[in-house]
Amino acid sequence: MTEFTFTEQKDTRSGFGQGLLELGRNNPKVVALCADLTGSLKMEAFEKEFPDRFLQTGIAEANMIGIAAGLATGGHIPFTGTFANFSTGRVYDQIRQSVAYSEKNVKICASHAGLTLGEDGATHQILEDIGMMKMLPHMVVINPCDFNQTRAATLAVAKHHGPVYLRFGRPKVPVFTPAEQEFIIGQAILMNEGTDVSIFATGHLVWEAIQAAILLQKQGISAEIINIHTIKPLDKAAVLRSIAKTGCAVTAEEHMMNGGLGDSIAQLLALEHPAPVEMVAVYDKFGESGTPAQLMDKYGLNASSIVDKTLKVIQRKKKS
Amino acid sequence: MPAIQELEKIASQVRRDVLRMVHAVQSGHPGGALGATEFFVSLYFEIMNHKPGQFTMEGRDEDLFFLSNGHLSAAWYSVLARNGYFSISELSTFRKLNSRLQGHPATAEGIPGVRIASGSLGQGLSVSIGAAVSKKLNGDKGLVFTLMGDGEMDEGQIWEAAMYAAGKNVDNLIATIDNNGQQIDGPTDKVMPLGNLKKKWEAFGWDVIEMPGNDMAKVVGGLNDARQRCGKGKPVAIIMHSEMGHGVDFMAGTHHWHGVPPDNDQLARALAQLDETLGDY
Known part of the structure; x- marks a missing residue:
């Protein structure tokens, strides 16, 4: 990868x-x-x-x-x-x-x-x-x-x-993206090509998605990683292109599941290309005090959660 | 310069417009609009340097006006139309589907004269400060005027803005408070006592004057006085003592007509008290 x-x-x-x-x-x-x-x-x-x-x-x-x-x-x-x-x-x-x-x-x-x-x-x-x-x-x-x-x-x-x-x-x-990389509003960035799952990540979770893809590769799973830096307007073409190839999605964000990136992706797929989706996000909870690392771990916003959700979504894809 | 009598003729027509507009759709806010008519007419026909036929969002080198208490829209639209910002006939579309004249002012359809949406109260003074600071940064000598309701003083954001404008010497700004003493639920003294508004604004660091709101000569005089006070380090506030519903005997001095339109008989009785000076739309 x-x-x-x-x-x-x-x-x-x-x-x-x-x-x-x-x-x-x-x-x-x-x-x-x-x-x-x-x-x-x-x-x-x-x-x-x-x-x-x-x-x-x-x-x-x-x-x-x-x-x-x-x-x-x-x-x-x-x-x-x-x-x-x-x-x-x-x-x-x-x-x-x-x-x-x-x-x-x-x-x-x-x-x-x-x-x-x-x-x-x-x-x-x-x-x-x-x-x-x-x-x-x-x-x-x-x-x-x-x-x-x-x-x-x-x-x-x-x-x-x-x-x-x-x-x-x-x-x-x-700091892992090129300093000279142009930022085009509304244009998602394909970070890694893959065939088994599309991981749509935003913000701090993009790095975690990369770490997850490395772990998944060791299990023989090929993960496509797409950096959705612009949540609105969503790069629908990039999302649909990737899903057409992989057939399932994991979304990852440091945000509530309600209203976040995952819900934008799920809405798009439900309307235009139904496919199984799993979401790495916070489910209907407020945060709390702690170190950033402790909090991301407790609320499941990290690479290991992305791996878990990926394994789950691939199972769902196989059943459907 | 129009004589005071000419301005009064315009005001009579504006009041007719307001009543006919809210009557036609059986909704809207006639009370405050009738009470602030002299203010709107003075501002647009006498006080402000502006270009009605060549509206631009920035209004470079012009004086600008922002309506904070957007429910006075009927009077504002009438004055904008009568002043040449858009066709007088468009007043008949007020509050109707697909109209540029929304119930509360909006910029979405590009109605000339309107630079910001308002209606949710308390925001216009902040916006006016931003426009005034923008003028200073642009080296633009124009002034920024705004109108707020006295009920609107209940909103906390007003006092955030009041503190900022004085603390940062925004002295190209004239904020008028329409002190008619009434708000939707009743007299301001009962709903939320305002105390001494003049002292409050002075304590916040503003240069404050008072003026009667329904005497055309005194409104023109007060606004001219305020203009002279600009550029001296302080923002200028005008406490305008007006009467809600002014100009129609059965509507005057009560909160009842804040958000209630007249029925057919009431409209006829009201129009009988107001000369059709410029021709109805």
Whole structure:
């Protein structure tokens, strides 16, 4: 199978910070807003270099989203930054009315998504954000997998006119995608070709899917891995092409099963190409305190869960 | 510059439009729209520098207006149409299927004059701040106006925005609070006492003036006063003392007509009190 190596581990939020800084240098219309989490969002470099284009709103996320919508009305490209929980659930109505319904060119950039913010617990973790955002008409939903892809996604969303939800995280994870790889919104990336199962993974779970494929290979199972960095619009052609070949799917994400990537894939397959699907996701539970690794293990969001689900889905395929 | 009498003629026609619009679909919010008519007419026909026939989203070098309490849409649409943003005949589509004139303002179908959706309350001041900051970054000398309801002061986001605008010296912004003392469930004093609004906004760091809301000369005067106060480090708030339902004797001064349309007899009685000055749509 395709070999993936890494020389360093970095947080995806730092990829956002790097991308934002580059945007600041290349596009004078880019402005950034933050609700008192500049360090956590890695926005300090932008703030330092472009103080006039950085709006510190204090701990007032609703106001931040509204200001961003107003800035977009004036032709600016606002990037808002706070934790994923405060970027979505706390401000759903502001995003719905002032951004999505009003079709404003606002980029909602959300760090500390999923369980891997760790010890702060469920008040600060969020597992429902992809679902909330993908239900909004006009909203693009992106969940990149490593530092390089998050940087590239940040650059790409500035060129897309319309609201975007860009989701990334806190822990340091392997940097395994090429730094120069172009990010095309809505175009899935085939990471490894396989014939027995299609593993559709997003965000931090893409690396876990690669580790799972290595384990599966030892059992004689050929897994196709597809990196779904854009959950909406979903790359339907890539999904259907892969399923036509493998006949079954495993989805993997650091999110609630309800509303996540798995539910988008299952919906597509139910409508256009029925096939067995298993999902690696959190089932109807809030998170809790713990280290990121402990939490991913307890909630089954790792390579061994992907292996288990793969074995199960292949059995289901054989029976059907 | 239209004389005050001319503005009053327009206001009479706008009130007729509002009543006929909500009557036609037997839904909508006539009370607040009637109470804020002088404000809308003054703003669009006298105060703002703007280009009704050449609407752009950015409105470069123009003054902008954002309606935060979107349920006043009937009055706003009437003024936009009468001011040349779109055809007066389109007012007949208000709240109907496939119309650009949604019950609450929306941008989806590109109605000229509307730059943001509003209706879910409390969001317009934040949006106005963003537009005002955008103007500053663009070196644009235009001002940003917004209108909020007094009932809307119940929303927490208003106070987030109030703190921001003053704390960050957004001084190209004029926010008017339509202080008619009524909201859907009753008088604001009963539903959620607002206390001393002037002192509250001053305490948040705004330059605050008060003006009567249903005296055309005083509304023009108050808005001009507010304009003069811009550019001096503080955002400007106007506490506008208006009367809900103003202009129709049986609708005035009560919350009853906040979200209730007149029936046929009531419409006839109301229109009899308002001269058809510019021709009904």
